Amino acid sequence: MDSDIVLYIVVATALAFDFTNGFHDTANAIATSISTRAMSPRAAVLMSAVLNFAGAFISLEVAATVAKGIVEADAVTPTIVFGGLIGAIAWNLATWWFGLPSSSSHALIGGMIGSAFVAKGADVIEGDGVVEKVILPALIAPTLAFIVAGISILVAYRVVGRQRPGVVNRGYRLGQIITGSLFSLAHGTNDAQKTMGIITLALIAHGDIAANDFHVPTWVVVCSASAISLGTYSGGWRIIRTMGSRIIKMDPAQGFSAQGSGAAIVLTASHLGFPLSTTHVISGGVMGAGAAKRLSAVRWGVAGNIALAWLLTLPCSAVIGGVAYGLTQIFGSDAVGVVLVALLVIGLIAAAFGSRLRRGPAITAPTATAEVPSS
Incomplete structure (x- = not known):
C-alpha cells in the first residue's frame, strides 16, 4: 500500500511539473509573436496550448532518453523520482519569480541526477548519456540557433530591402503565425515527453512495466499532453516580457527568423531523441536575430543574466533534488x-504566492505593442 501511495504522489507531482513547464516555457513559442503584434496575447496563448497538446503525440524518442539515458533505470525508485521532480518544480518557480528564462528540461534532469546521487551514489548516473544527450546539445543548440537566425534575418532584409515597411511587416507577422505554431508544436513534442519519460520511469521502478519492455502507456501520453497545454494556457507573462521585449527591440522579420530557426532545431532534436532546452534555442535565436542587425541591438546585460540562469540550472536543481530525497x-x-515533503512544498508555494498577492495584484497579460519599453 505504501508503494502505491508513493507512486500516486509521484505521478501527481510529475503532472504538476509538466504544468509549470507549460507556463514557464510559454514565452519560448509566443513571446516574439506578441512583441511584434503578430498575434494578441490571448490568441497566441490559446494557439500555443492547443499545439503543445498535439505535439505531445508526434514522437516518444525523448521520453525514452529521459527514462533510460540519464540515470540507470534499474536503480531508480519512485522516491528518487519524487525528489528529482521537487528539484525541477522548485527551480522552475524560482526562475519564473524573477522572470528569467531557464530550462525546464535541465531542471528536471538536474533534479533527477541530484536525487539519484544522494540515494545511490555516482555509479547510477550515466555520465556518457548526460554529456551526449544533455550537455553537448545545450552548448550546440543555442549557438546553432544564433547562427541560423542571424543568417535568416540578413537574407530577409536583403530580400525585402526595397519594399515598403508596412507591407513587409504585415507579411512577416503572417509568417510569424506559422513559425510560432511550428515552435509550439515542437515544444509539445520535446517537452511533454520529458514528463512521459519520468512517469514511465516511476512505473518501471514500481514494477508496473518491465525494464526490458520500455513503452509509454497511452494514459501517460494523454495526461502529460493535457498538463503541459493547461500550463501553457495559463501564460507565464513575466518570462514572456523578458523574452519578447527585454533582450532586443524586435521587428516582425526578426521574430519570424528566431521562431523559424528555433522550430527547425527543436523538431530535429525531438526526432533524434535529444531532450533539448527550448528556452536555450529560442533565446539563441532572438539574440542572433538582433546581433546580425547590429551588436548593440542586443541588451547584453539581460542576455548575461539569462546565461547565468542557464549555468545554474543543472547544479541548483540537483542540489534541491538531493535535499528533497534526503x-x-x-x-x-x-x-x-514523501507525503510530508509534498505537504511542505505545497505549503511553501502557497505562502510565497500568498505574500505576493498581499503586496499587489498579479501580473496580467502584456499588451501587444510594437514599441519596447526600456529595460
Whole structure:
C-alpha cells in the first residue's frame, strides 16, 4: 500500500511539473509573436496550448532518453523520482519569480541526477548519456540557433530591402503565425515527453512495466499532453516580457527568423531523441536575430543574466533534488516522508504566492505593442 501511495504522489507531482513547464516555457513559442503584434496575447496563448497538446503525440524518442539515458533505470525508485521532480518544480518557480528564462528540461534532469546521487551514489548516473544527450546539445543548440537566425534575418532584409515597411511587416507577422505554431508544436513534442519519460520511469521502478519492455502507456501520453497545454494556457507573462521585449527591440522579420530557426532545431532534436532546452534555442535565436542587425541591438546585460540562469540550472536543481530525497528518508523508507515533503512544498508555494498577492495584484497579460519599453 505504501508503494502505491508513493507512486500516486509521484505521478501527481510529475503532472504538476509538466504544468509549470507549460507556463514557464510559454514565452519560448509566443513571446516574439506578441512583441511584434503578430498575434494578441490571448490568441497566441490559446494557439500555443492547443499545439503543445498535439505535439505531445508526434514522437516518444525523448521520453525514452529521459527514462533510460540519464540515470540507470534499474536503480531508480519512485522516491528518487519524487525528489528529482521537487528539484525541477522548485527551480522552475524560482526562475519564473524573477522572470528569467531557464530550462525546464535541465531542471528536471538536474533534479533527477541530484536525487539519484544522494540515494545511490555516482555509479547510477550515466555520465556518457548526460554529456551526449544533455550537455553537448545545450552548448550546440543555442549557438546553432544564433547562427541560423542571424543568417535568416540578413537574407530577409536583403530580400525585402526595397519594399515598403508596412507591407513587409504585415507579411512577416503572417509568417510569424506559422513559425510560432511550428515552435509550439515542437515544444509539445520535446517537452511533454520529458514528463512521459519520468512517469514511465516511476512505473518501471514500481514494477508496473518491465525494464526490458520500455513503452509509454497511452494514459501517460494523454495526461502529460493535457498538463503541459493547461500550463501553457495559463501564460507565464513575466518570462514572456523578458523574452519578447527585454533582450532586443524586435521587428516582425526578426521574430519570424528566431521562431523559424528555433522550430527547425527543436523538431530535429525531438526526432533524434535529444531532450533539448527550448528556452536555450529560442533565446539563441532572438539574440542572433538582433546581433546580425547590429551588436548593440542586443541588451547584453539581460542576455548575461539569462546565461547565468542557464549555468545554474543543472547544479541548483540537483542540489534541491538531493535535499528533497534526503528529507523523505528522515522519516524512513515508507510513504510518510514523501507525503510530508509534498505537504511542505505545497505549503511553501502557497505562502510565497500568498505574500505576493498581499503586496499587489498579479501580473496580467502584456499588451501587444510594437514599441519596447526600456529595460
